[in-house]
Amino acid sequence: MYPKPLTYRRARTLDEAFSFLSENEDARVIAGGQSIMPMLKLRIASPSLLVDIAPIRELHEIRMEGNEIIIGAMVTHREIIESREIKSNIPMLQETARHIADVQIRNRGTLGGSICEADPSADYTPTLLVLDARVTLKSAKGERTVSLDDFLVGPFEVDIKQGEILTSVIIPVNRSAYSVVKYARRAADFAVASMAALVEKKTDGTVSDIRVAVGAQSDRPLRLRDLESELTGIKPQKRDLHLAVEKAVEGLEPIDDIHGSADYRKEVTSNILKANLGSLIFGGDSK
Amino acid sequence: MMKSGNAQVLEPADKTSTSSTRNVGKAVRRLEDLRIIRGKGGYTDDIELGNQHYAAILSSPYAHARIKRIDVSKARNLPGVVLVLTGQEAAKITRPMTSRAATVSPKSHYIMANEKVRYMGEPVAAVVATSRYIAQDAVDLIEVDYEPLPVIASIEDAMKKDAPRIYEELDSNEIVTDHFEFGNLKRAFQEADRIVKDRIRIHRYASTPLETFVVNAFYDQTRDELLAYATDQQPGRTVGSVSACLGIPSSNIRLIVPPVGGGFGYKLAVWQYVAIISLLSMKCGKPVKWVQTRMESLYAFHRPRGYMDAEFALRKDGKILGVKLTDWQSDGNWPYVSALYSLIKFANMSGVYEVPNLQFEYHCVATNDPPVVQDRGVGKPFMAFAFERMMDLSAKELGIDRARIREVNFVPPEKMPYTTASGEVYESGNYPLVFKKALEMSRYNYWINEIPKLRKEGRYVGIGIGCAIEPGTSNLGYYFLSKASEPDYNGAGQMSTVEIGQDGIIKVNMNGPEIGTGHVTTITQVVGDIFDVDAEKILVDSWFDSAHGHLTYAGTYSNAFNDVYLGAVMTAAKRLRDKALRISASYLHLPLESLSFRNGGIFSEEAEKEVLTLKQLAKISYGQLLSFPKGEEPGLKVVAGYINPTAKPFVRSDFNVQLTHANSTHIVVVEVSKDTWAPRIIDYVIVHDAGRVLNPGIVEGLAIGSTASGIGGALYEEFLFDQEENNLTLTFGDYMKPTAMEIPEIRLEMHESPAPNTVLGTKAVGEGGAITSLGAVASAVENALEPFNVRIRSLPITPENIWRMIKDTDEYRKLKGAN
Numbered sequence A: 001m002y003p004k005p006l007t008y009r010r011a012r013t014l015d016e017a018f019s020f021l022s023e024n025e026d027a028r029v030i031a032g033g034q035s036i037m038p039m040l041k042l043r044i045a046s047p048s049l050l051v052d053i054a055p056i057r058e059l060h061e062i063r064m065e066g067n068e069i070i071i072g073a074m075v076t077h078r079e080i081i082e083s084r085e086i087k088s089n090i091p092m093l094q095e096t097a098r099h100i101a102d103v104q105i106r107n108r109g110t111l112g113g114s115i116c117e118a119d120p121s122a123d124y125t126p127t128l129l130v131l132d133a134r135v136t137l138k139s140a141k142g143e144r145t146v147s148l149d150d151f152l153v154g155p156f157e158v159d160i161k162q163g164e165i166l167t168s169v170i171i172p173v174n175r176s177a178y179s180v181v182k183y184a185r186r187a188a189d190f191a192v193a194s195m196a197a198l199v200e201k202k203t204d205g206t207v208s209d210i211r212v213a214v215g216a217q218s219d220r221p222l223r224l225r226d227l228e229s230e231l232t233g234i235k236p237q238k239r240d241l242h243l244a245v246e247k248a249v250e251g252l253e254p255i256d257d258i259h260g261s262a263d264y265r266k267e268v269t270s271n272i273l274k275a276n277l278g279s280l281i282f283g284g285d286s287k
Numbered sequence B: 001m002m003k004s005g006n007a008q009v010l011e012p013a014d015k016t017s018t019s020s021t022r023n024v025g026k027a028v029r030r031l032e033d034l035r036i037i038r039g040k041g042g043y044t045d046d047i048e049l050g051n052q053h054y055a056a057i058l059s060s061p062y063a064h065a066r067i068k069r070i071d072v073s074k075a076r077n078l079p080g081v082v083l084v085l086t087g088q089e090a091a092k093i094t095r096p097m098t099s100r101a102a103t104v105s106p107k108s109h110y111i112m113a114n115e116k117v118r119y120m121g122e123p124v125a126a127v128v129a130t131s132r133y134i135a136q137d138a139v140d141l142i143e144v145d146y147e148p149l150p151v152i153a154s155i156e157d158a159m160k161k162d163a164p165r166i167y168e169e170l171d172s173n174e175i176v177t178d179h180f181e182f183g184n185l186k187r188a189f190q191e192a193d194r195i196v197k198d199r200i201r202i203h204r205y206a207s208t209p210l211e212t213f214v215v216n217a218f219y220d221q222t223r224d225e226l227l228a229y230a231t232d233q234q235p236g237r238t239v240g241s242v243s244a245c246l247g248i249p250s251s252n253i254r255l256i257v258p259p260v261g262g263g264f265g266y267k268l269a270v271w272q273y274v275a276i277i278s279l280l281s282m283k284c285g286k287p288v289k290w291v292q293t294r295m296e297s298l299y300a301f302h303r304p305r306g307y308m309d310a311e312f313a314l315r316k317d318g319k320i321l322g323v324k325l326t327d328w329q330s331d332g333n334w335p336y337v338s339a340l341y342s343l344i345k346f347a348n349m350s351g352v353y354e355v356p357n358l359q360f361e362y363h364c365v366a367t368n369d370p371p372v373v374q375d376r377g378v379g380k381p382f383m384a385f386a387f388e389r390m391m392d393l394s395a396k397e398l399g400i401d402r403a404r405i406r407e408v409n410f411v412p413p414e415k416m417p418y419t420t421a422s423g424e425v426y427e428s429g430n431y432p433l434v435f436k437k438a439l440e441m442s443r444y445n446y447w448i449n450e451i452p453k454l455r456k457e458g459r460y461v462g463i464g465i466g467c468a469i470e471p472g473t474s475n476l477g478y479y480f481l482s483k484a485s486e487p488d489y490n491g492a493g494q495m496s497t498v499e500i501g502q503d504g505i506i507k508v509n510m511n512g513p514e515i516g517t518g519h520v521t522t523i524t525q526v527v528g529d530i531f532d533v534d535a536e537k538i539l540v541d542s543w544f545d546s547a548h549g550h551l552t553y554a555g556t557y558s559n560a561f562n563d564v565y566l567g568a569v570m571t572a573a574k575r576l577r578d579k580a581l582r583i584s585a586s587y588l589h590l591p592l593e594s595l596s597f598r599n600g601g602i603f604s605e606e607a608e609k610e611v612l613t614l615k616q617l618a619k620i621s622y623g624q625l626l627s628f629p630k631g632e633e634p635g636l637k638v639v640a641g642y643i644n645p646t647a648k649p650f651v652r653s654d655f656n657v658q659l660t661h662a663n664s665t666h667i668v669v670v671e672v673s674k675d676t677w678a679p680r681i682i683d684y685v686i687v688h689d690a691g692r693v694l695n696p697g698i699v700e701g702l703a704i705g706s707t708a709s710g711i712g713g714a715l716y717e718e719f720l721f722d723q724e725e726n727n728l729t730l731t732f733g734d735y736m737k738p739t740a741m742e743i744p745e746i747r748l749e750m751h752e753s754p755a756p757n758t759v760l761g762t763k764a765v766g767e768g769g770a771i772t773s774l775g776a777v778a779s780a781v782e783n784a785l786e787p788f789n790v791r792i793r794s795l796p797i798t799p800e801n802i803w804r805m806i807k808d809t810d811e812y813r814k815l816k817g818a819n
Helices: A014-023 A036-041 A077-082 A084-089 A091-098 A103-108 A111-117 A124-130 A225-231 A238-250 A262-282 B031-037 B073-077 B087-093 B132-141 B155-159 B185-191 B235-246 B271-284 B294-299 B340-347 B380-398 B402-409 B431-442 B444-456 B519-531 B561-588 B614-623 B696-716 B768-784 B799-806 B810-818
Strands: A007-010 A027-030 A049-052 A062-065 A068-072 A134-139 A142-147 A152-154 A165-172 A177-183 A193-201 A207-215 B053-059 B065-071 B081-086 B123-129 B143-148 B174-182 B194-202 B214-220 B225-230 B253-257 B288-291 B305-314 B320-330 B357-365 B460-474 B493-500 B506-509 B538-540 B595-598 B601-604 B609-613 B637-643 B658-672 B679-689 B747-751
Touching: A014 A027, A014 A049, A014 A134, A014 A165, A062 A084, A068 A084, A068 A111, A077 A091, A077 A103, A077 A111, A084 A091, A091 A124, A091 A177, A091 A193, A111 A124, A111 A165, A124 A177, A124 A193, A124 A207, A177 A262, A193 A262, A207 A225, A207 A262, A225 A238, A238 A262, A262 B799, B031 B519, B053 B132, B053 B271, B053 B294, B065 B087, B065 B123, B073 B081, B073 B132, B081 B087, B081 B132, B081 B271, B087 B123, B087 B271, B123 B132, B123 B271, B155 B320, B155 B357, B185 B305, B185 B320, B185 B357, B194 B380, B214 B271, B225 B235, B225 B271, B235 B253, B235 B271, B271 B288, B305 B380, B320 B340, B340 B357, B340 B380, B340 B460, B380 B402, B380 B460, B380 B768, B402 B431, B402 B460, B431 B444, B431 B460, B431 B658, B431 B679, B431 B747, B444 B460, B460 B561, B460 B768, B493 B561, B493 B614, B506 B519, B519 B538, B519 B561, B561 B595, B561 B601, B561 B609, B561 B614, B561 B637, B561 B658, B601 B614, B609 B614, B658 B768, B679 B696, B679 B768, B696 B747, B696 B768
Parallel strands: A007 A049, A027 A049, B053 B288, B225 B253, B320 B357, B506 B538, B679 B747
Antiparallel strands: A062 A068, A068 A165, A134 A142, A134 A165, A177 A193, A193 A207, B053 B123, B065 B143, B081 B123, B174 B357, B194 B305, B214 B225, B214 B288, B305 B320, B460 B658, B493 B506, B493 B637, B595 B601, B601 B609, B658 B679
């Protein structure tokens, strides 16, 4: 790869990283490098300074705090797959990570890097949206916590200011029945359509909590809140589900590109939502 | 995930064997692999010459534009830059390219764009700098004013009466057209019970070798000699082409090809870049290295897109009486190879079937599509795809089973060797038997019964058949069929070198590039049998060096290794063996007929023991000159040539484009998802006949690998362009090359019909999967979609394309209603 000339600095502490970032308006943070390296290679991105945050120890931690798991920004997809805490407390996240790209990318790519890239077709974000995840952002001036839903602004655009670093992701423990579906042409591709859903039912079959998000169907991953409220508090019939899905899908404005036209993405999203929400709500194969 | 089938895997040297067939026929593990796995394979990019400089190339962002002005001053002034050369400057000091098969040669077609650019990615200027990074920075500083011209994005656009011309000096965008007829078409169509017609399309896709184009060239101004290293599949021709383009005598050019990381035909196009980089070195006096980036490698040199109008005249039992074909091909803008695809395609068009009356017409058209190259199988994958689609359609229209219609039409084994209507000679084969085995292995009848039941359960499952020949060894010269002049070369042969070194090691160089297809292992097996020695006594040098003997068109392509390279290696080896025995007999004063190579040394029947080691033999042959028989030359090195004896000269009424014809049947079972409409391969069966098999492991690997490339073409890959002919697929994120995750397990069985016209009875094997698979996969998907009553006429069969085909059908509406 032949990027434009740039300076590369490794930060050993967050404070050091903040000071490097303040040196240069044009600085970019590099985490696992799985998004920025291809952009440097194609000269789409050409920051004059790259600040590598890999050596910062606290960014690699996975820890429980009360009923929440805090995952450091530099935790790799592979570490998420292998973490016992994540497996027993948010199995849905582990399942999501298993389908990201390929082995090499899972070994190097990070949770924080993926979220900051904000690709509308990325794998983590629909899952993290239904899990009601929050992100912690730190800078020399202080620290703030934002819900992921607010953090994601648009395609490749997040609510981060120059000088800020996303340091961790906070996820409430959730062991509800879930469904994570990624449809891509090839195993290692970005999704053409994806969905993540959690369903809690009462013993009589009434849906007490349903959360659904889709990826690759808009300029950012979306929670389908109307669909959720239509199906909450009732014992939905198949017809209710299908009508709710069709209504939700009708309102989408999916990506339209060579990997899938908007119409086709709607077709697939509708089909996978019906099939997989159906399984969660009615059990078994209820297509 | 790929089964090793019935191939037995042995260690390189089987020490228990003493016979002279110790190696051939066994699945000897590839000798190359250990080196490659340990990272010792090496890339051409690893070679650094003293005072190495680096090149980067500016590519055109437009598909069709006039170059109004190029300002290179900023680039030239960048520290570290030693040369900036524009295409316009290059055109003044080079000769234009000439077409090979086309009847016209545009005079404005140079190695770099001159007055205008004709495809997105065409080289416009080149930079030489002290580092690759600086060279790239300098490329970004070159300012070009383009005046966009109307883009010709299709054959239809190109053939419009007032269409702008890709080559303004030519009368038309149609570069070459021709018409051939064999037999009596009129009668065949009159006698037919049924005439079936359709238009079948082929899209743009390509092989994408791991190692891209690499050229490292040094023009030594003190000796006026050019030394070039390149990832080149046909270096013999490159020497001639570079010599003609740059005006360097070919004797002053030395071209070296280290082992190449994948050829696939793509590397037949590197010569243009050898010329560019050599020219840069001539101009700046430094050694210049250029490594093509992946994006550059995706710009150009693909298979051409186009379509074929086919008409089949059939008897009601399915027998083909006659076939009419009209082919339209967008050759992009590299008329250099125009018509090569068409002629190969048509010479073998009838495939495994008897077609007594055949007519074809072809049109090769220049457009703003990027250039094409002879990609894996050249026109043969489309030839088989179109023919097999027509076989399925004919079966449907006549109401007969798809397997049955093929059985009715196979060339019967008793007619072998069989000459087709146009003169192609099929040397051997048993097509019905290969087919029968495949039907059994795939449980064809089981699936035919099961599929309707699965449909009732709401599952769209289908089975498909593909049958095709795999022609190998180009009988060169065929590309002059549409021209009136003599071919610049014809026939098929190669030259190779075998020697016994001073240390007694047998050294072989096939004098052709090694492109990763197991030649080192296969040659070691064959030569091991000739000298009856273990693998560790043999050193196969896999570097091509033009300083060794080679023919005009030397190279590894057209699946000719098994035929002419093995022929040349064996000729040299046998000549060397005889010479060594004469020297031994004279030195030992033993009768010549009592001596033989046995078990790693020279054995005497009289003495009943080994009388010379190879080391002793070498010592005598290189030093003890007075013990030689009279007239014997010293040394133990032989350069020999070999010509396939069945190559015949070309006449338009009777021509044989290829000299061996392997064949295969592929049977595929797929299921189409009704959530995503993605087809998934459930079972894939190949029965393959590549003549005698020298190494079952290698043959199986090639058959499966080439099938993977066909599955890519059938289901995944396509270069996509917008209306302005901008290539939208310039990364592997966008160009859908399938990975190991997408390729199913493939079950393979081999049948062996030895070729009577090759030295060991072998036939071609590297392209078969790429040829046969397209039709088989399409047949299966179409069968799975039978309830929707749709026809597959084009590829790739992407999930979205399936959905577009079916979404307005009654079956789809029914399905949606049921939800």
